[in-house]
Amino acid sequence: MNAVLDSPDLFLKAFGYTVFLFLVSGVISVVLGTLLVAMRVGPVAILSRAATVYITVVRNTPLVIIFLFFQLGAPKVFQTLRFSWVDIHIGPYDFTSFFTAAVVALSLYTSCFVCEALRAGINAVPLGQAEAARAIGLPFSGVMRQVVLPQAFRAAVPPLASTLIALLKNTSVAGVFGVIEAAAQMKSFTNDFASERTGIFIMFALGYVVLVEIVSAVATVLERRWRIA
């Protein structure tokens, strides 16, 4: 535990990377997931089929394998997917190819679960809403954009939050693939200070618990505020 308390900067910087990974991939996966759910419930049968196949494949693949793919596989086939063109430095944080590959893997993986969460939300919108929207002559895009999705997003807050919490915990996989975020930092502390392993584990675990509780609290507040009467 002293090991962590003696170098709080390392501890905080590591969790900084965790938060960055979470925020960037969170936004991307919500956008991608929304696109996927539109394809999935839309009237074009082939788009819907394609989305289903994509989701089935990605959801059933372990995240580690997806990370491996973007670390070792994809760069051999596509130059761009080396992500060597990404080199951003903000303050003490370096966002390089490792960070980008992690964001891509996390976003692709999470977007499937976001899609499923939103679909659960769409299913929770009463049938009459869509029927009424159609009755006043809205096209599919209007039905979705103006009537169903705004309600679906509200109903989807709890499952969406569960998905995002899972994403937050999954950012730890990036630690295995070159990003020095909390899990990687914890492993390096664990290696360096053999006598303090339990304390180190508890400190880092509590860091995650705090982050999870924050996301969960935000979701609970949003859910209450947006609840459909």
Added chain:
Amino acid sequence: MAAGVLFDSPGPATRARHRTYGIVTVVALVVLVGWVLWRLNETGQFEYDKWEPFLTPAYIRAILVDGLVVTLQMAFSAIIGAVVFGLVFGIGKLSDHGILRWPCWLVVEFFRAVPVILLIVFCFYAVFGGMNPLSSRTYWAVVLALTLYNGAVLAEVFRAGINAVPKGQAEAAYAIGMRKYQVMTLILLPQAVKIMIPAIISQMIVALKDTSLGYVVAGLGLTRVAKSIYPQFQNHVPTIIVIAAIYIAVNLLLTWLATWVQKRFVGEKDVLQVSMVGEQTAEAAPIPGAARTD
């Protein structure tokens, strides 16, 4: 809501438009897939040398025995442990005594919030630090970590399952003079188990996927085998494709099993799920109307 209510049944003009969209999609997908295949071919990913290990009996055997079987063993051991852990803490959380309920709540919430990787690292270095050989040390670290995590999730599932049994059942049992443990073991659990089994199988899929997280320490099972194949043959892409395909096949099999059990023994369409947030956490009904899924 069935997808069908989101749009009117298409007329001739819309059908033509959808056909156009369909054709554009097909063309775009064909171009995309074709381009990927062309790049794969261009970079020599289809060369026989790269696929040779997956056609060689010795390697196939290694993939299946050292890979798949070990992975399944880890997932299965973890799920067995998780069911025990989940039963103890799930029932503990339902206890009438605060002194029992609160510690159980704390343990469950803690292990639900901590990433599995952290647990694996901790188990590997601190709990099983002195264990030999390396493979069994990794094995038990992964199994213990997955037991704790999945056990915490299952504890919530069990609690929800027990709460889902109609109230009258417990009331009737108390009325004919049963004791608390009799009500639990004779009335509530037998009925709840039925609802829980599909959820346990679904959790098995999670556990199976998470066994790959052993990669953070020494790695074991399918990921370990992959790790030893591609340095030899420089065939990262084919190896990843093959390993991913095995995971997908096994997971689809488990998904199908969960759905079948659900239909055969439970009857309701949706597998019991618990949310991480909101007050309705672990109430049995997940989302109103969810049962109407297409």
